[in-house]
Amino acid sequence: MATRRLTDAFLLLRNNSIQNRQLLAEQELDELADDRMALVSGISLDPEAAIGVTKRSPPKWVDGVDxxxxxxxxxxxxxxxxxxLHDQHLNRPTLDDSSEQEHAIEITAQEITQLFHRCQRAVQALPGRARRARSDQEERLLRNVVASLAQALQELSASFRRAxxxxxxxxxxxxxxxQHFFDTAVPLVDDGDDNTLYDRGFTDDQLVLVEQNTLMVEEREREIRQIVQSISDLNEIFRDLGAMIVEQGTVLDRIDYNVEQSCIKTKDGLKQLHKAEQYQKKNRKMLVILILFVVIIVLIVVLISVKSR
Known part of the structure; x- marks a missing residue:
């Protein structure tokens, strides 16, 4: 009885689940650290406390990533x-019957191509699975994940194309x-039928060899057409993934530019705060001087009034 080995799939899903929980915990901690209202509401910024307080469900697109x-x-x-399978097929004897092996190669190549198409559609659908009211941090995370997955798929498709x-x-x-061996061993004719071959004195073994050679050539041509079609499909996937990576790279460049501009504006704001602080200190000094001046005037008035009595 044939069984499927699901240990690898279980380990992969378990590791992805652990990584997603850690990623969401770090994301929530960053949001708490950036939110000043957390100090007012008394929410603790301790990592363990933050993990315990925030019990939000992960975004839907995380399942798509898994x-x-x-x-x-x-x-x-x-x-x-x-x-x-390629190595086994190419290292076999030339006249060995390998129809089952060739069928296995064909099925495996088709399965890989279908998986590539499914992954491509899933990556393109990730932004649509995200919630509309998402934070800027989640938006940046989603874009980075899409770009990373697209690049990984592009590298895999390039490796498959090379193979x-x-x-x-x-x-x-x-x-x-x-073909060179058959051409030199058996002088085939371009035209004619089986009777012509018999007339030229071919033996039964030679006729069987010719028929096997013809069938083998037809089978090879069919395999070549299938491989060429598979490579053509991969080229289309490769172009789509390349366009997706370029698009995500443009978005990341725009984000980097915005971050740089934010840093510059933050530095300018810090300088303005320093200037305002200096002005405020000067104003305090002037206020103290003014108060002292008023006190002195009051004391002089009191002193004059006392002496006049």
Missing amino acids: EIQYDVGRIKQKMKELAS QSGYLRRMKNREERS
């Missing part, structure tokens, strides 16, 4: 399986060597 990371892990595992192109190149070289 699903994408799980699919990325499946893509990596499938790519390893496909590389092993498929390398397999196609090795298979073509192998078929060229095999």
